[in-house]
Amino acid sequence: MVSDPVRARLLDLAAERAVSLAALSRMLGKNASYLQQFIRKGSPRKLEEEDRGKLARFFGVDERELGASEKSRVEDVEGWAPVARLAIGAAAGSGVFNEAEQGGEAGFDTIRFSRRWLRALGLDPSHLAAITVTGDSMEPTLRDGDEILVDQRRAPLCDAIHVVRIEDALLVKRVETGRGGSVLLISDNPAYRPIECAPGEVDVVGRVVWKGGRL
Numbered sequence: 024m025v026s027d028p029v030r031a032r033l034l035d036l037a038a039e040r041a042v043s044l045a046a047l048s049r050m051l052g053k054n055a056s057y058l059q060q061f062i063r064k065g066s067p068r069k070l071e072e073e074d075r076g077k078l079a080r081f082f083g084v085d086e087r088e089l090g091a092s093e094k095s096r097v098e099d100v101e102g103w104a105p106v107a108r109l110a111i112g113a114a115a116g117s118g119v120f121n122e123a124e125q126g127g128e129a130g131f132d133t134i135r136f137s138r139r140w141l142r143a144l145g146l147d148p149s150h151l152a153a154i155t156v157t158g159d160s161m162e163p164t165l166r167d168g169d170e171i172l173v174d175q176r177r178a179p180l181c182d183a184i185h186v187v188r189i190e191d192a193l194l195v196k197r198v199e200t201g202r203g204g205s206v207l208l209i210s211d212n213p214a215y216r217p218i219e220c221a222p223g224e225v226d227v228v229g230r231v232v233w234k235g236g237r238l
Contacts, residue, residue, distance in 0.1 A: 027065075029069075029070075029088075029089055029090040030061070030062045032088050032089065033058070033061075033062065033078070033089060034062060036078075036082045036084065036088075039149070040082065040175075044058040044059050044062070045058075045059070047078065047081075050077065050081065051074045051077055051078070053074075069090050070089060070090055072091075075089045075090060075091055079091075079105070080105045080107055080133040081107045082107075082149060083104055083105055083106060083107070083148040083149040083151065084149065102137065102138055102139070103135040103136065103137060103138065104135065104136050104137075104138045104141055104148035105133040105134070105135050105148070106133060106134050106135070106136060106148055106151045106152065106153055106172065107132075107133055107152050107153065108132040108133060108134060108152075108153045108154075108170070109152050109153065109154050111154055111193065134153050134170075136148065136151075136172075144232065146174060146232060147174075147176065150174060150175045150176045150229075151172055151173065151174060151175070151232075152172075152173050152175060152229070153170050153171065153172055153173070154170070154171060154173060154186070155168065155169070155170055155171075156168065156169045156170070156171055156195055156234075159212055160196075160210035160211070160212045160214075160215040161184070161195060161196070161210060161211045161212065162211065162212045163211065164184070164211045164234075165184075165195060165211070165231075165234060166236055168236060168237065169234050169235065169236035170234065170235045170236060171186075171195065171231045171233065171234050171235075172231070172232050172233035172234070172235075173186050173228065173229035173230065173231055173232070174229050174230045174231075174232045175228065175229035176229070178230070180198060180200060180206070180227060181198075181230070182197070182198065182199045182200070183197070183198065183230055183231070184196070184197050184198070184230070184231040185197075185198045185227055185228070185229065185230050185231060186227075186228040186229055186230075186231065187208065187225050187226060187227050187228060188225075188226040188228055189220065189224060189225055189226070193228070194208065195231060196208035196209060196210060196218070197209040197210070197211065198225075198227070201219065204221075204222050205219055205220065205221060205222070206219070206220045206221070206222055206224075206225050207219055207220075208220065208225075
């Protein structure tokens with residue numbers, strides 16, 4: 024059992040997001056055992072400021088939860104929630120696989136959203152992530168290069184736009200349930216035909232709740 028509250032909190036956050044310490048270490052540009060040694064062996068004694076900031080932004084938590092003092096905070100984020108931008112893409116087309124996923128979801132930046140706005144939509148920033156759309160199958164709703172906000176909380180499947188994984192393909196589609204529990208993946212672009220899948224063939228990553236892109 025880990026007694027240090029910072030190390031215990033980091034373990035809890037990793038478990039909540041189902042991401043390994045090795046993947047988080049690689050996200051920080053460290054060797055795979057870096058955070059394991061930090062938690063189990065106490066080396067380093069505390070997280071470097073840059074590493075702590077990246078982890079806090081990835082998990083959408085205050086840096087103080089990971090050992091920052093009040094004095095060390097660079098900016099007041101009380102009214103704003105950081106959401107990790109992930110270095111993976113969801114294909115609005117025939118489907119692609121981004122190699123970044125092989126090492127876990129890699130956060131390279133953040134977008135800040137108003138906490139009040141998120142609460143009004145019933146969204147929890149700790150379960151949100153931003154990824155980029157590739158392809159044209161969801162046009163005109165989603166265009167190539169649009170950034171989408173994905174709510175990764177586990178919830179009953181509803182008829183909405185979701186990011187889903189099928190084998191090695193990460194897709195963004197409208198999801199509808201069909202007869203016998205089958206799942207239909209529907210494109211807004213009529214040039215693409217619906218894809219019918221058995222429930223076990225589709226892994227729902229999350230529901231798309233917002234989009235942003237260039238005019």
